[in-house]
Amino acid sequence: MKKSLSILLIVVLALALVFTGCSQPAQQETKEEAKQEGGEQSQKSGDTLELAFATGGTSGTYYPLGGSIANVWNNNIEGVNVTIQPAGASVENINRVSSGEVDIVLAMNNIADDAFNGTGKSFSKPLKNFKAVGVVYPEVMHVITTQASGVQSIADLKGKAINPGPPGSGTYVTAMKILEAYGIGPKDYTAKPGSFSDAVAGLKDGNIDAAFAVLSFPASAVQEIATTNPVKILEMDGADFDKVKELVPFASKFNITGGEYKGQDNDATTVTLQAVMYVKEDLSDDLVYQLTKVMYENTVEIAQGHARGKQIKLENAINGVTTPIHPGAQKYYDEKGIK
Template identity: 40%
Template sequence: MKKAMKKLMVAGVLCMAGAAFLAGCGSDSSSGGKQFLNIATGGTAGTYYPLGGALAEILNQNIKGMNASAQSTGASVANVNMLKDGSVDIAFIQNDIAYYAANGKEMFKDNKVDSLRGLAALYPETIQFVTTQDKGIKTIADLKGKKVAVGASGSGAEANARQILEAYGITYNDIDVQYLSFGEAVDALKDGNVDAGVVVAGFPTAAVQDLAANKSAAIVDIDPKISDQLMQKYPYYTKMVIPKGTYPGQTEDVNTVAVKCVIVGTTKLSDEMGGEIVKALYTHLDRMKAAHAVGKYITKDTALEGMSIQMNAGAEKYLKSN
């Protein structure tokens, strides 16, 4: 009788251990074998949010057992912190912010995040130095002595503004710095309270279109030679041309630079799942195009361009396949 009881106890322990193992794999009966995936995006009025919703839909329809959902967040910097604490599984982030986090620079100085892994680079987020025609600003060099809205303090846009100004030999001591978000910057331009503002977004940007409809807006050209120097120092920048006619009254192409929107996970995301996510995404790009105008820039051919951090091995393998 004692031997029988002992056998039953051993069997019970083994059964519990097996159940615990299955639960750790996300395969317990309470979840119905589903894979839950939280996707961090940005504000509801931005670009990340509709794209995140479209991505969740693609994953739910094309990966067995997937239960993905997109949530509105404070965008890139907030998303890195959410990835770090495990409250989200993948996120939309600017490639420069991902670079800062992975290398412990800028707003992540002394707070390096080693666990980030890239899944795909999506589309360019163009850096636009916006002014109005009446200010007489033709080049970045003309910003000396001017009131410039450089972005919210500690934001990616502010770091972009500082780096580009630095490439022209301009420091914050040479300008009247205004720490304003791009929406606030455009309002200040309308009111004549600043001379220029920095907007980082896919173009045409609604806030700039609105400014152009109310005043004669202008985008300041960045010299391609300066762009080359910038790209040598900061590997996340790419060259970009804003074609003439993008905004009302824009009669010439404008040279500038861009960072890229990237999808990022962490080391917690398996290589297998990373591969499945990018395969589902790049075989259903029509849904991303329907979600937002920038969807037309999302292609498998450019999915590794501007990736500023180590890749998820499964995603990289798929993206490098024919």
């Protein structure tokens, strides 16, 4: 009996060894296949170049327009995936692209010039690690109040509650210079800085008397305010414009057409700057060439995603750009005869 049991145990052990020996190659093969598949997936992921595009607040123009431009790039440039990010706009964006934190940004041309030269209160030293691609659209300074406020001019803002824009934005920096041009200092008003959404809410509920907003024209944010609170756009014209021009050299006159905003029946003169696209200086020439070409040659498609796409004009691509242009973009402009 014991002998039979011993024989049975030997047979079981032998069979176990056989099956273990057979299973090891299969398991090893499975691991090798998984390793190879994982390697192939990594390689495929590596074939797509991921680019980060910093824009602005979700209630402004930069964010939705940037999203439309990114979609057009992704649909027309093989091997590229551009992802947009909401951001604090011009000052923050120039700092981030210069440090290499993001690849592409939108910013006002006057802010980029300040950064490159290390001038103004926003930049303690020159930033050189970024290059211009080109002008995207004109940015219009809206100094907005309501008809009910009784404010008739920028000079009347002394003693008032003002939203000068999001801190770190081109709107905020430019607003400070405009107020300075009118002799209005930080102690002469109550500052309530915030986003464009904050400005809309503040003007609608009466928590602020006026707001500064650099937006495309016509601006949906201003139209939203005007639906319940007829607005007034405060003008900068004549000698007042000359004073602003001294502090904001890139400013040019812009006519806000009467009737576009409820309450603003007459034309109003304000100032405009340029929204420009900038990139990290070490992006390849071929990549930036493609980004430039696709943006300026697919404006109809961009406009389907955001109306400001209609204002992207190749003939205006380098107007107001004073910082160095990326060689990839310059190659495209040379081909098209843009000077």
